[in-house]
Amino acid sequence: MEQQVDYGEIFIEFINTFKDDKGKLKYQQQINEMLAYRKKSLTIDFQDLFSFNENLANTLINNPKEILKILEDRLMNYLSELDPNYSQEVHNVNIRLTNIPRVVSLRKIRSDYIDKLISVEGILVKQTPVKERVKKAVFKHMNPDCLQEFEWPPDEEMGEIIEAPTVCPVCNKAGLFKFIPEKTKYTDWQKVVIQERPEEMPPGQLPRQLEAVLEDDLVDTVRPGDRVKVVGILEVKQDTQVKRGSKAVFDVYLKVNSIEVSQKALDEVFISEDDERKIKELAKDPWIREKIIASIAPSIYGHWEIKEAVALALFSGVPKTLPDSTRIRGDIHVLIIGDPGTAKSQILQFASRVAPRAIYTTGKGSTAAGLTAAVVREKGTGDYYLEAGALVLADGGVAIIDEIDKMKEEDRVAIHEAMEQQTVSIAKAGIVAKLNARATVIAAGNPKLGRYISERSISDNINLPPTILSRFDLIFILIDKPGEEDQQLASHILDVHSSRNIRDVIPIDLLKKYIAYARKYIQPKLTDEAKKLLQDFFVEMRKKSTESPDSPILITPRQLEALIRISEAYAKMALKPEVTREDAERAINIMRIFLENVGIDVESGKIDIDTIMTGKPKSAREKMMKVLEIIDTLSTSTECAKLKDIIKEAQGEGIDKSSVDKLINDMRKSGLIYETKPECYKKV
Numbered sequence: 001m002e003q004q005v006d007y008g009e010i011f012i013e014f015i016n017t018f019k020d021d022k023g024k025l026k027y028q029q030q031i032n033e034m035l036a037y038r039k040k041s042l043t044i045d046f047q048d049l050f051s052f053n054e055n056l057a058n059t060l061i062n063n064p065k066e067i068l069k070i071l072e073d074r075l076m077n078y079l080s081e082l083d084p085n086y087s088q089e090v091h092n093v094n095i096r097l098t099n100i101p102r103v104v105s106l107r108k109i110r111s112d113y114i115d116k117l118i119s120v121e122g123i124l125v126k127q128t129p130v131k132e133r134v135k136k137a138v139f140k141h142m143n144p145d146c147l148q149e150f151e152w153p154p155d156e157e158m159g160e161i162i163e164a165p166t167v168c169p170v171c172n173k174a175g176l177f178k179f180i181p182e183k184t185k186y187t188d189w190q191k192v193v194i195q196e197r198p199e200e201m202p203p204g205q206l207p208r209q210l211e212a213v214l215e216d217d218l219v220d221t222v223r224p225g226d227r228v229k230v231v232g233i234l235e236v237k238q239d240t241q242v243k244r245g246s247k248a249v250f251d252v253y254l255k256v257n258s259i260e261v262s263q264k265a266l267d268e269v270f271i272s273e274d275d276e277r278k279i280k281e282l283a284k285d286p287w288i289r290e291k292i293i294a295s296i297a298p299s300i301y302g303h304w305e306i307k308e309a310v311a312l313a314l315f316s317g318v319p320k321t322l323p324d325s326t327r328i329r330g331d332i333h334v335l336i337i338g339d340p341g342t343a344k345s346q347i348l349q350f351a352s353r354v355a356p357r358a359i360y361t362t363g364k365g366s367t368a369a370g371l372t373a374a375v376v377r378e379k380g381t382g383d384y385y386l387e388a389g390a391l392v393l394a395d396g397g398v399a400i401i402d403e404i405d406k407m408k409e410e411d412r413v414a415i416h417e418a419m420e421q422q423t424v425s426i427a428k429a430g431i432v433a434k435l436n437a438r439a440t441v442i443a444a445g446n447p448k449l450g451r452y453i454s455e456r457s458i459s460d461n462i463n464l465p466p467t468i469l470s471r472f473d474l475i476f477i478l479i480d481k482p483g484e485e486d487q488q489l490a491s492h493i494l495d496v497h498s499s500r501n502i503r504d505v506i507p508i509d510l511l512k513k514y515i516a517y518a519r520k521y522i523q524p525k526l527t528d529e530a531k532k533l534l535q536d537f538f539v540e541m542r543k544k545s546t547e548s549p550d551s552p553i554l555i556t557p558r559q560l561e562a563l564i565r566i567s568e569a570y571a572k573m574a575l576k577p578e579v580t581r582e583d584a585e586r587a588i589n590i591m592r593i594f595l596e597n598v599g600i601d602v603e604s605g606k607i608d609i610d611t612i613m614t615g616k617p618k619s620a621r622e623k624m625m626k627v628l629e630i631i632d633t634l635s636t637s638t639e640c641a642k643l644k645d646i647i648k649e650a651q652g653e654g655i656d657k658s659s660v661d662k663l664i665n666d667m668r669k670s671g672l673i674y675e676t677k678p679e680c681y682k683k684v
Helices: 002-017 028-037 046-052 054-062 064-082 273-283 288-294 304-315 344-354 415-420 486-497 508-521 528-544 557-573 581-597 618-637 643-652 657-669
Strands: 041-045 094-098 117-127 131-141 149-152 177-179 185-195 209-215 227-237 251-261 334-338 358-362 373-377 384-388 398-402 423-428 431-436 440-445 474-478 673-677 680-683
Touching: 002 028, 002 046, 002 054, 002 064, 028 041, 028 064, 041 046, 046 054, 046 094, 054 064, 054 117, 064 094, 094 227, 094 251, 117 209, 117 251, 273 288, 273 508, 288 304, 288 557, 304 334, 304 344, 304 440, 304 474, 304 508, 304 557, 304 581, 334 344, 344 358, 344 398, 344 440, 344 508, 373 423, 373 431, 384 431, 415 423, 415 440, 474 581, 508 557, 528 557, 528 581, 557 581, 618 643, 618 657, 618 680, 643 657, 643 680, 657 673
Parallel strands: 041 094, 209 251, 334 440, 334 474, 358 398, 398 440
Antiparallel strands: 117 185, 117 227, 117 384, 131 149, 131 177, 131 185, 185 209, 227 251, 373 384, 423 431, 673 680
């Protein structure tokens, strides 16, 4: 017992005498704050304690429950000596430990660690609402001779189940004991689930999870989707549904002592000094951008623009928060639509391997809840959990969605908010929450009719609504065209299969570190030259829209924002602190390629951004208006407009029969007209 009291004294000596590198008393500031603001917790760096007294540090690691209680009681006495009112207002203090040397991966948690202090890292995937747990129960002895109230248990805290005493501690007699909830002492309690980080998971395995319990001032300090480093005591518990003492198999959970949220994205990729030297050496190469693009999926022949777009998405622009707290995203979203067998999935798989933080999903295997967030009911207790989905888990990284066209209609709507506002809002089962989903989306899909038909507009080719198409900064189409390059394509594929090395490519590990370094440290600013060039391009494209009344809109402010992001990504590729004219020129060039391939009105041959934004180019909208007018005019003189009369009138306006049939079909689907009798229509 003598020695245990000793530990308390050693700890108080440590708080009063330990100095940091600058010679300041490190923990006095925290003690003063605890007294001034009535805080409950003192955060101690374990390495400081270890350097001060190894014996205390080692005992704390191996016997944390007992030692922490001694230290917390001694700290409480010490604070009460400094300020006698403190103990009346704050009933308990906590010692929070950080920087524990025993870091255990979730996959390697074994029985050896039970009742020991350990540290784990992972992603918080589920969280229950805050509840109250009984610390000290108050019972009343119902024997008429006694009728005394007392706290129970006397020395320790109440366990998982409220158990009444068998004998009254006041009169030492047995009898009936009544629990008094209003006089009982409670503590805030919350259960969370920590899961392995995707980049640490062995391929083809299910992610491991660990339940953790947060108490007192730790509740609600984290939310689903956060990457956390947790220090706690590994404890065992029996399933509550099983009768006590009847089951020999127990579950483990972590009783949390301290929890840190890793705010810095990309901490997963360790960059040594040697790596940093290599990265800076690479960046000096004037052809570095071309080298990076060539290193994206080098086993795939050609597709230069698509590889360039993927590289831009991996580096991303610079997110900005305005003075009024409006957030402008820095992530560049890319969509690839292509014929079967054009290596779309391979490019996406490569992107998921090279991105410092990435989550790969496919459209068929994803639901709205799986992509965004869900409220799940736990089997044992019936509690509701908030569970984070793929876009929330990819926060600060890249979310890769393959086969996006195979997703159900109602599930696709869920990614709207995540793509533009970069948050996921949820309001289900009484849980109303807003989670961060600041992720780049790289998606791929197949054309609606199997192969891409160049004579049709993009919205006719893709099974995606315009609302989603308009949120992608760059959209590329892969068309499988036989031609002159087939010879090189075949020899490239054969070389890859015969394991010949592809020359002049950045190794994948170094490329991953290069991307992580650029995303973490490089925040390029637009120069006046670059601003002027982007402004002139935008104004010039808008001016073309006003040249004649029937001119389509070529570009909207959304594309200008995309241009800024792309220019910043080009600057990041070369690790430049400023966006120069050259970066802006490259951005304009790739935007032109995108607009000329995708944003084109197939009928007029002109660029029309409405093909992406609304799904209908201006020419199609005008034709629809004319046909609608014809139906309206014809149906006023007769009860409905006959199809042959509509076609005859439309041909006079220069609209051919096949277009009329298609327009009437579209208008019926969208509810603008209805069929009163066979082949006779009326406006709704």
